[in-house]
Amino acid sequence: MTLSRRSRTRSIAHLMLALTVALIGGGARAQLRMPGLNLSLPERISPLDSELLRRPERLLDNSLVKDLRGLRLDQAGALLRRHPDLLEADPGGAPARRHEILAWSPSPAALAAARAAGLTPLRTTVLSGLDETLVVLGVPAGEDTAAMLARLRTLDPDGVYDFNHVYQGGGAAGAAHAPAGAPASEGQPAAAGAPAIGLVDGGVDGTHPVFSRTAIHRWGCDGVVHPSAHGSAVAALMAGHSAWLSGAAPAATLYAADIYCDNPAGGAAETVAAALAWLAGERVPVINLSIVGPPNRALERAVGALIRRGHVLVAAVGNDGPAAPPLYPASYPGVVGVSAVDRRGQVLPEAARGAQVMFAAPGSDMVSAAPGAPPYKRVRGTSFAAPIVAALLAEKLARPDPALARAAIAALAAQAGAARNPETGFGIVGMALRTDPGALRRSAE
Numbered sequence: 001m002t003l004s005r006r007s008r009t010r011s012i013a014h015l016m017l018a019l020t021v022a023l024i025g026g027g028a029r030a031q032l033r034m035p036g037l038n039l040s041l042p043e044r045i046s047p048l049d050s051e052l053l054r055r056p057e058r059l060l061d062n063s064l065v066k067d068l069r070g071l072r073l074d075q076a077g078a079l080l081r082r083h084p085d086l087l088e089a090d091p092g093g094a095p096a097r098r099h100e101i102l103a104w105s106p107s108p109a110a111l112a113a114a115r116a117a118g119l120t121p122l123r124t125t126v127l128s129g130l131d132e133t134l135v136v137l138g139v140p141a142g143e144d145t146a147a148m149l150a151r152l153r154t155l156d157p158d159g160v161y162d163f164n165h166v167y168q169g170g171g172a173a174g175a176a177h178a179p180a181g182a183p184a185s186e187g188q189p190a191a192a193g194a195p196a197i198g199l200v201d202g203g204v205d206g207t208h209p210v211f212s213r214t215a216i217h218r219w220g221c222d223g224v225v226h227p228s229a230h231g232s233a234v235a236a237l238m239a240g241h242s243a244w245l246s247g248a249a250p251a252a253t254l255y256a257a258d259i260y261c262d263n264p265a266g267g268a269a270e271t272v273a274a275a276l277a278w279l280a281g282e283r284v285p286v287i288n289l290s291i292v293g294p295p296n297r298a299l300e301r302a303v304g305a306l307i308r309r310g311h312v313l314v315a316a317v318g319n320d321g322p323a324a325p326p327l328y329p330a331s332y333p334g335v336v337g338v339s340a341v342d343r344r345g346q347v348l349p350e351a352a353r354g355a356q357v358m359f360a361a362p363g364s365d366m367v368s369a370a371p372g373a374p375p376y377k378r379v380r381g382t383s384f385a386a387p388i389v390a391a392l393l394a395e396k397l398a399r400p401d402p403a404l405a406r407a408a409i410a411a412l413a414a415q416a417g418a419a420r421n422p423e424t425g426f427g428i429v430g431m432a433l434r435t436d437p438g439a440l441r442r443s444a445e
Contacts, residue, residue, distance in 0.1 A: 075168075076089075076093065076094065076095050076168070077089075077093070079095055079166075079264065080095055082264065083264045083265065084098075085098070086098055086264060086265040087166065087264070087265055088145060090145075090146065090163045090165065090294065091146055092294060094163075094165055094166075094293060094294040095165070095166040096145075096163035096164050096165045096166060096268075097136075097163075097164035097166065097265055097268050097270075098145075099138060099139040099140075099141070099143075099145055100122070100136050100137070100138060100139065100145070100163070100164040100270075101119065101136070101137045101139060101145065101148065101149055101152065101161055101162070101163065101164070102134060102135070102136060102137075102161065102162050102163070102164050102269060102270060102296075102297075102298040103134070103135040103136075103137055103152075103159065103160070103161050103298075104132065104134060104159070104160035104161075104297065104298045104301050105132045105133050105134075105160070106133075106135055106156075106159060107159075110155075110156045110159050111135065113152075113155045113156060114137055114152060114155075117148070117151060117152065117155065118140045118143065118148075119137040119138060119139060119140070119148065119152070120137065120138040120140075121135055121136070121137055121138075122136045122137065122138045123135070123136040123270075124136075125270065125273075125274050125277075127273065127274065127277035127302070128277060128281055129276075129277040129278060129279070129280030129281030129282075130276075130277045130280055130302065130305045130306070132277075132301070132302075132305065134270060134273055134274070134298060136164060136270055137152075145163065149161055149162070149163065160297045160298055160301055161297065161298075162269070162296050162297040162298050162299075163269075163296070164268050164269055164270050165268065165269045165293050165294055165296045165299075166265065166266070166267045166268050166269075166293065167259075167267045167268075167269070167272060167291040167292065167293035168267065168291065168292060168293060169201070169202070169230040169290060169291060169292075169381075169383055193398075194215075194251045194252055194253050195249050195251070195252045195253070195285075195286075195391075195394040195395050195397075195398070196252065196253045196255060196282075196283075196284045196285060196286075196394065197238050197239055197249060197252045197253070197254055197255065197284070197286055197287075197288065197390060197391060197394045198255045198256075198257070198279040198282075198284040198286065198287035198288065199231070199234065199235055199238065199254060199255065199256045199257065199287070199288050199387075200257045200259055200272060200275045200276065200279075200287060200288070200289045200291065201228075201230060201231040201234050201235070201256070201257075201258070201259070201260075201288075201289070201290055201291065202226070202228030202229075202230045202231030202232075202258060202259075202260045203220075203221070203225055203226040203227050203228045203231050203232075203256075203258040203260070203261070203262075204216060204218075204225075204227065204228075204231050204232050204235045204254070204256045204258075205225075205227035205228075205232045205369070205371035206225065206227075207227075208232060208236070208240075208369050208370075208371065208375065209242045209375065210236045210240035210241060210242040210244075210245055210247075210369040210375075211235070211236070211239075211240055211254075211369075212241075212242070213241050213250070213251075214239050214240065214241070214250075214252070214253075214254055215253045215254065216253075216254045216255075216256055217253070217254070217255045217256070217282070218256050218257075218258070219255070219256070219257040219258070219275060219278045219279075220257050220258040220259060220261060220271070220275065221258050221261035224261070225258075226258060226260070226261050226262045227371040228258075228260065228262075228371070229370055229371060229377070230290070230383065231256070231258065231260075232368075232369050232370060232371050233368035233369060233370060233377070233379050233383075233384060234288065234290050234368075234383060234384065234386075234387045235247075235254060235256060235369075235387070236368045236369035237368050237384055237387040237388055237391070237433075238252065238254065238288060238387040238388075238390060238391040238394075239251075239252040239253075239254045239391065240368075240369055242369075244375075244376060244435070245367065245368065245369060245376065245435045246433075246435075247387075247391060247433075248387070248388045248391030248392055248430060248433050249391035249392070249394050249395050252391065252394055252395075255279055255282055255284045257275035257278060257279065259271045259272055259275055259291075267291065269293075269296045269298055269299045270298075272289075272291070272299055272302070272329075273298060273299055273301075273302040276302045276303070276306055277302065279306075279311070280305070280306050280309060280311065280400075283399060283400055284311070284400075285310070285311060285312060285394065285397040285398065285399055285400045285401075285405070286311070286312045286314065286390050286391075286393050286394040286397055287306070287311060287312070287313050287314065287390070288314045288315075288386055288387050288390035289313060289314070289315040289316070289329055289330075289386075290315070290316045290382075290383035290384070290386050290387065291315070291316070291329070292315075292316060292317075292318040292319075292320075292327040292328070292330070293327065293328055294327075294328060295328050295331075295332075296328065299328070299329060300328075300329075300332055303329050303332045303334075303335060304332070304333070304334070306400075307333075307334040307335070307405075308402070309400050309402070310399075310400035310401040310402040310403075310404065310405045311400045311405070312336060312390075312393050312397060312405045312408065312409065313329065313334070313335045313336065314335070314336040314338060314386050314387075314389050314390040314393065315328075315329045315330035315335050315336070315337055315338065315386060316330060316337075316338055316340075316381070316382035316383045316385065316386040317330045317331075317337045317338060317339050317351065317352040317354075317356055317357055317382050318330065318351075318352045318382055319348070319350040319351060319352070319381050319382055320350070320352055321349070321350055321352070322349075322351070322352065322353040324352060326352070326354055326356050327352060330352075330356050331354075331356040335356075336358045336359065336389065336390075336393070336409060337356035337357050337358050337359075337425070338357070338358065338359050338360065338361060338382060338385050338386040338389045338425075339351045339352065339353070339357045339359075339360040339363075339382055339385065339423065339424060339425070340360060340361065340362070340363020340364060340380075340381060340382045340384065340385035341360050341361070341362060341363065341364070341385070341424070341428055341431075342362075342363075342364040342365050343362075343364070343365040343366075343434065343436065345428055345431065347360065347423045347424060348363060348364055348380075348381075348382070350381070351363070351382055352382070353422045353423050354422050355422065357422055357423065357424065357425040358409075358413075358425040358426060359389045359412065359413075359416060359424070359425045359426055359427065359428075359429055360385065360423070360424035360425060360427070360428045360429075361385035361386070361388040361389050361428065361429055361430040361431075361433075362384075362385060362388060362430060362431060362433065362434035363379075363380065363381055363382055363383075363384045363385035364380045364381075365434070365436065365437070366378070366379060366380075366384065366434045366435055366436065366437070367379065367435050367436075367437050368384060368435070376435075378437060385430075388429070388430040388433055389412070389429060389430065392412055392429060392430060393408050393409065393412060396408035396411055396412065412426075412429060413426035413427070415429060416428060416429050
């Protein structure tokens with residue numbers, strides 16, 4: 001079966017852009033130089049563009065977008081091969097912390113049964129913002145984690161147990177080159193009445209000029225700041241402000257949880273749940289999660305607990321292609337799933353489709369902040385559409401409240417003005433907030 005004329009034209013456009021990038025600067029690390037500003041292309045381009053560069057003949061084969069999920073799983077497989085001492089694959093191939101099982105608020109009797117089965121409690125996290133606990137159980141050496149998980153679920157059918165899955169970012173951004181170390185709160189003091197936005201992602205480079213007017217409160221990594229390209233770019237699109245770029249809510253106070261800390265086993269469901277509990281305790285009304293991964297029973301409980309308390313959780317739907325299975329946390333009930341469009345308002349070929357999509361926003365042909373030099377880089381993916389939607393919702397929701405949360409989502413849906421569909425949900429928002437690379441270049445001349 002061949003691609004439709006429209007799909008083929010769109011794919012050819014992506015190929016032309018990718019080839020132009022290569023010709024201008026010698027590949028994915030090329031830089032466009034201009035007076036007073038360096039604008040670089042990402043060091044990791046999206047799976048789709050990477051595949052187009054490698055095998056352009058596949059434009060005539062509709063297996064192109066079907067393979068996007070395989071490309072992400074290949075990346076996960078590479079991570080597993082590099083760190084077999086820290087990670088293992090679940091039965092579906094998703095990475096998880098090796099020999100670890102999560103138990104959501106287990107009873108004393110359940111813990112006793114787990115010990116009798118040979119499991120050892122390794123860590124207990126009190127999720128004070130959610131009034132729950134999360135226990136990490138260690139699987140004995142030589143035992144199969146999946147088999148032990150199945151045994152636990154049989155012993156305690158009413159309990160909540162799962163792998164300690166590891167979640168990845170939902171988009172490509174330039175690599176980070178910035179020193180660690182920064183105060184726990186940075187930028188200007190929060191203005192009275194300023195919206196608050198939560199971020200669950202990699203570390204944010206608070207020394208970047210785009211955050212000079214942003215109050216940042218941090219969580220994670222034992223107080224050490226690990227700036228990341230992905231986290232910094234997502235944060236800037238929400239709450240950044242500079243002469244070159246303005247986020248969707250530039251006056252907002254940012255509550256940033258780093259779930260990676262430069263650890264190859266970072267981004268675990270255990271850490272995501274703890275970060276959400278911190279944000280719940282801080283009463284941050286809107287939280288962005290530009291991360292993707294498999295369903296996880298413990299993480300689902302944490303997400304549901306926040307939604308019941310009136311928080312709005314916004315998540316990227318992922319870049320595995322239109323035919324891929326749903327990714328999480330975007331696909332949990334009540335989460336605002338966000339897809340991405342290009343400058344023309346066309347849905348990105350790699351963006352997921354389905355009932356989980358509630359809105360779409362710019363996620364291509366755009367730049368955001370980057371640690372180190374150059375200070376602004378191209379970004380692509382649903383990861384960078386989600387923060388725009390989160391910031392727009394944050395301006396409509398002053399505090400966690402179930403009724404107010406529903407009203408904020410309904411107001412944004414009315415603003416989008418579309419009949420809900422599996423590609424863009426209630427419609428496209430925030431198109432005027434995209435910083436075009438060409439506009440950035442012209443403003444520097």
